[in-house]
Amino acid sequence: MPETAPDPASAAEKPQGAAASLLNGLSVLEAFSATTRPLLGVTEISEIVGLHKSTVSRMLAGLTEAGYVQRDLDSGRYRLGLGMIGLAGPLLSELDVRRAALPHLEELTQSTGETAALAVWNGAAAIVVEQVASPHQVKHSATIGTRYAKFASSSVRVFLAELPASEVDRLLRSGSVEREGYSGPEDDPVFRHLDIVREAGEAVNDGETTFEEYGVSVPVRDYRGKVVGCITVSAPRSRVQYRGSQADLAAAVRLAAAAVCARLGGLPEAEAPE
Known part of the structure; x- marks a missing residue:
């Protein structure tokens, strides 16, 4: 009995090659649910999307590298990553910290004349x-979705200061967070510096990322005392030095961060749990 030729229409409808990989990757992302499935393991995702575990594992590795998913250090399972923000603008409106921060960012820019941002x-x-x-013609700003992964960035240091030393070491050794010349915790001042940042409740970038940029960042805590964001004021370094406004900028950022903390039910930085 002769073989039946494949239906050209059916073949055309079924995605092939790169298109199939893309759709499979989207299926993996769609397996997550904020309410019912925020954390999933490889086997669970495999069962939901109908793909082999090895395929799902490879996709998760790529999605993790791109920041679209992240691995939970305690359970080894996965959750959606904030890299999704770069693809899905509507996700921003669901971030409570963003809604809470916006009016205070506006006030911060009005009072300082410089760019205020939430990360x-x-x-x-x-x-x-x-x-x-900033309303100034000469200013420092970044588009929404911009990622900062250099240790010199004040916002990066605020977040690193909240992490276990082992996780900071892993990020620096892997190059996920960039710091030239890092060789390990034994002979590197990174960890003492992060202790200082944590104790001070702020980090300053005085020309460390680019010569002409000055930035100061302060963490924002929620009702659990957990750092859920940071507020940064960025300005041309020459303008800050000319005005001698370093202390004023830091004080203004602290006030803004405290106001956002209050809206989230958090404690002021000075009262945050150790």
Whole structure:
């Protein structure tokens, strides 16, 4: 009996190659649910999407590297990452910290004349999720979705200061967080510096990322005392030095961060749990 030729229409409808990989990757992302399935393991995802575990594992590795998912250190399972923000603008409106921060960012820019921004941590980088740009023609600003992954960035240091030393070491050794010349915790001042940042409740970037940029970042805590974001004021370094406004900028950022903390039910930085 002769073989039946495949239906050309059916073959055309079924995605092939790169298109199939893309759709499979989207299926993996869609397996997560904020309410019912926030954390999933490889086997669970495999059963939900109908793909082999090895295929799902490879996809998760790529999605993790891109920041679209992140691995939970305690359980080894996965959750959606904040890299999704760069693809899905509507996700921003669901971030309570963003809604709480916006009016205070506007006030901060009005009072300082400089750019105010809110960033959140995606496991390996600080991501800008809201910004109010300086009215000055010469200013420092970044588009929403911009990622900062250099240790020199004040926002990155604020988040790193909250992590266990072993996780900071892993991020630096892997290059996920960039710091030239890092060789390990034994002979590197990184960890003492992060202790200082944590104790001070702020981090300053005085020309460390680019010569002409000055930035100061302060963490935002929620009702659990957990750092859920940080507020940063960025300005041209020459303007800050000319005005001698370093202390004023830091004080203004602290006030803004405290106001956002209050809206989230959190404690002021000075009263945050050790």
